[in-house]
Amino acid sequence: MSMIRSVVRGVGAYLPAHTLTNADLAQMVDTSDDWIVQRTGIRERHIAAEGEVTSDLALNAARAALADAGLEPGDIDLIVLATSTPDNTFPATAVSVQAGLGITHGAAFDVQAVCSGFVFALATADNFLKSGSFKRALVIGAETFSRILDWSDRTTCVLFGDGAGALVLEAVPATGAADEPGIMTTHLRSDGRHKNKLYVDGGVSSTKTTGFLRMEGREVFRYAVGMITDVIEDAFAATGVTAQSLDWFVPHQANRRIIDASANKLGIAAEKVVVTVDHHGNTSAASIPLALASAHADGRIKRGDIVLLEAMGGGFTWGSALIRW
Ligand code: UT7
Secondary structure, three states, X not given: OOOEEEEEEEEEEEOOXXXXXXXXXXXXXXXXXXXXXXXXXXXXXXXXXXXXOHHHHHHHHHHHHHHHHOOOHHHOOEEEEEOOOOOOOOOOHHHHHHHHHOOOOOEEEEEOOHHHHHHHHHHHXXXXXXXXXXXXXXXXXXXXXXXXXXXXXXXXXXXXXXXXXXXEEEEEEOXXXXXXXXXXXXXXXXXXXXXXXXXXXXXXXOOOOOOOEEEOHHHHHHHHHHHHHHHHHHHHHHHOOOOOOOOEEEEOOOOHHHHHHHXXXXXXXXXXXXXXXXXXXXXXXXXXXXXXXXXXXOOOXXXXXXXXXXXXXXXXXXXXEEEEO
């Protein structure tokens, strides 16, 4: 029986300076602000500058999270970074972040579960901390999806954006108290039968190219709400938390309609839902920590609050996490 909990010590985010609006996109492909807002809720997204790579975004988010935690890079002994848009095929983007922070001890590696990546990375770090293997972890979601978009395909290029977010987790002896802080539960799922519904049409071992993102949007949409709500019901069943007792729902930010339908099906009140998709678009593995950082920075999420995270994406992969802040 584990007697350690992974407690959130700090949160940080980074968004590239350049924003691309729906009006800008309407100059590039046959689309409109009306269509994008109505179908997705997205108004603008950030795009990395020429030469600005995923590890640059991640490093900025990591520094912000460390500052928020009041910790130094040397306090960190584990970095788990979720991305599907690494700087290079290898080494892992996480080791670039590790080097950028000047950390030479512990371990750093990437996790790839597309839009569910942050929940998978969080669960991975939580299990390493609970097992006693490491003491303090940076869990990062960082993406430059702008680099894998086909900018002539209006069905995908309007949906995604770039960014990074990070959490600092610390292993703390558990007290057994009902209201003790930390990660309460995580639930991860995958079903590879759906791998061709959302994928990149290139890769090292297949085409030796990077490829572009391809998605059967309507098909992904059809599965999303059911998968999301199933894995949240698992989190509720494991902890006794309910839609009424939780304080904040911080979902993956893919589409406002999916977020609203999921919250509605679960009976989660609209005022408990953190939404950033309007300003960030879908930033894949970065979307949840970006949303967490925004609700933490503006004082919505407070110590003691119960926060529900959820994501669903390519694979399909999906997962949930409940955290007492
Ligand atoms: O984060 C990973 C998970 N990904 C997701 O969660 C994405 C899930 N899917 C979605 O969010 C939605 O399916 C989309 C936003 C991608 C699309 O919304 P939709 O309501 O499913 O639209 P649709 O694909 O059924 O397309 C409706 C129409 C089509 O025209 P016709 O065939 O009805 O004449 C499309 O060609 O809208 C057209 N269309 C566009 N029109 C203007 C597709 N993209 C655009 C566009 N601008 N950008």
